[in-house]
Amino acid sequence: MRRTLRTIGLALLVAALGTTGILSMASLGPIARGDFTTTRDPAAAAAAPEEPAETMPVVTPTPTPEPAAIGGHTSDLRWEVAIRTPDGARVGVVTAEAVNIRTAPRLDAPIVGTAFGRHPVHVYDEVPGDPVDGNPTWYRIGPDRYVSAAMVAPFIPTPPEQTFSGHWLDVNLSTFYAVAYDGETPVYAAIITAGRDGKTPTGVFEVLQRVRNxxxxxxxxxxxEDEPGHYYLEEVQYTQYFKEGGYALHENYWTPPSAFGGFGSNGCVGLLEHDAAFLWDFLDIGSTVSIHY
Known part of the structure; x- marks a missing residue:
């Protein structure tokens, strides 16, 4: 009987969430970017306060999700329909404007980073800790890295328009997420930047060329150089070209992490470094890249 109720509960949950994308999350508006010339020295982004009776977060870029020994252990059934990563975590998403990442599930534990609104995080376990907004649950998102469960929800990807065999990438320009698939199974999610004024092409493409740095x-x-839109960017990591004319997936270090989730490029799909590194290992020459609104 318990197994039957659990199955019915999950089926109802999938039906309710399958087409909604992300739970309880406001969309950020478009973000404009001017022309620029830069080297690898991104400016720090400002984060919003997140925990009651506490100072503003110490803002640092979202850290690379680090694998832990055992993952995805949560009692909340909603997490069972969230993306499961290759290392066993479940993918969540930050629902507050920003959330502090701490070394322990306590409000007095040292802050080691900030996860920004709408950014995916990898949840390995849930643990008890100091209540935040009345919620005593915290999520472990890496070794000695914890966030309050009050500000993280399961990431439920918007179903793709079509699926492909093998490893491929679905890029949604309406939600600003790139979701990696193994056949019909989603295994990873990344927040992106995309081309302003419709500059990111839509359609089904293949990875044509890869340049590590x-x-x-x-x-x-x-x-x-003397025209609008000129750029000169040094040490760009994990570039994977998918269309002639310079269109590529690549690391974007010049946009503050807090500004991801909007338009701002000349047409490329920009990624945080750890996401670009994952897709570098996941995709290869000939891998499908599907881009749509």
Missing amino acids: ETMDSTTVGIP
């Missing part, structure tokens, strides 16, 4: 210069794709 490069300098991106718009003069090589027909945008000279």
Whole structure:
């Protein structure tokens, strides 16, 4: 009987959430970016307060999700329909404007980072801790890294328009998420930046070329230095070109992490470094990249 009730509960949950995308999360508006020339020295982004009776968060870029020994242990049934990663975690999403990452599930534990609103996080376990908004549950998102469960919900991906065999990537320009699939199974989610003014092409593409570390210069794709839209970017990591004309998936270090989830590029799909590194290992020449609204 218990197994039957659990199965019915999950079926109802999937039906309720399958087409909603993310639970209880406001969308960020479009983000404009001007022309620029930069080296690898991103500015720190400002975060919003997140925990009651506490100072503003210490803002640092969202840390790389680190694997732990055992993952995905939560008592909340909603997490059973969230993405399960290759290392056994469940993918959650930050529902507050920002949340402190602490070394222990306590409000007085040292802050080691900040996870920003709408950013995916990997949940390995739930543990008891100091209540936040009346919720005493905390999630372990890596070794000695904890966030309050009051500000994290399961990440339920929007179903893709179509699926493909093998490893492939679904890029949704309406939600600003890139979801990695193994066949029909989602295994990873990343928040992105995309091309302003409709500059990111839509359609079904394949990875054509990969460059581990490069300098991106718009003069090589027909945008000279004296024209709007010129860029010169050094040490760009994990670039995977999917369309002629310089369109690629790649790390974007010049946009503050807090500003991800909007438009701001000349057409490429920008990623945080740890997400770009995962997709570098996950995809290969010939892998499908499906981009749509």
